[in-house]
Amino acid sequence: MKKLHIPFANYLVFLATILLLSGCGKSTEELLVGKWSGTDFDFEQTEGPDLAAMIEGGKDLHIRGNLILEETGTYIISSPDNVINGKGVWKVKGDELTMIDENKNEVIYEIVDISETQMVTYNEVAMETPLGNLAGKITLTYKRQ
Numbered sequence: 001m002k003k004l005h006i007p008f009a010n011y012l013v014f015l016a017t018i019l020l021l022s023g024c025g026k027s028t029e030e031l032l033v034g035k036w037s038g039t040d041f042d043f044e045q046t047e048g049p050d051l052a053a054m055i056e057g058g059k060d061l062h063i064r065g066n067l068i069l070e071e072t073g074t075y076i077i078s079s080p081d082n083v084i085n086g087k088g089v090w091k092v093k094g095d096e097l098t099m100i101d102e103n104k105n106e107v108i109y110e111i112v113d114i115s116e117t118q119m120v121t122y123n124e125v126a127m128e129t130p131l132g133n134l135a136g137k138i139t140l141t142y143k144r145q
Contacts, residue, residue, distance in 0.1 A: 029092045031114050033071045038062035040141035047126075048134035061085060062140060075099060097121060109140075117144050 041059040064080035077086040088101040109121035126135040
């Protein structure tokens with residue numbers, strides 16, 4: 001029987017490929033399922049009046065608040081003191097996480113980064129206020145609980 005001789009460099013390339021493919025086992029959807037805690041909130045205002053108090057209120061709700069993404073496709077958002085701030089259904093397609101609340105309001109988040117321990121999302125927001133239109137970009141960071 002002939003012995004198969006594989007050059008060492010080819011062996012390393014083969015081994016690296018196997019290791020990379022074995023690390024890609026979880027889909028984005030599987031990585032998203034679980035309980036997440038807000039750790040950072042960044043709002044870059046692009047239009048409108050200075051509403052710092054409103055923005056700080058959103059930040060306070062996010063930091064230490066919870067996002068639970070259930071395997072069933074439902075979600076719950078709660079404040080740091082466990083008051084429910086929203087619930088509905090979620091789905092993911094590519095790098096977009098779509099959340100639709102009980103009032104049929106839809107928000108699409110771009111998933112900037114996702115791992116077993118951290119998630120970063122980005123979305124653009126716009127709303128009418130008594131002082132005029134407010135618009136900007138929000139980056140939310142979470143850690144898995």
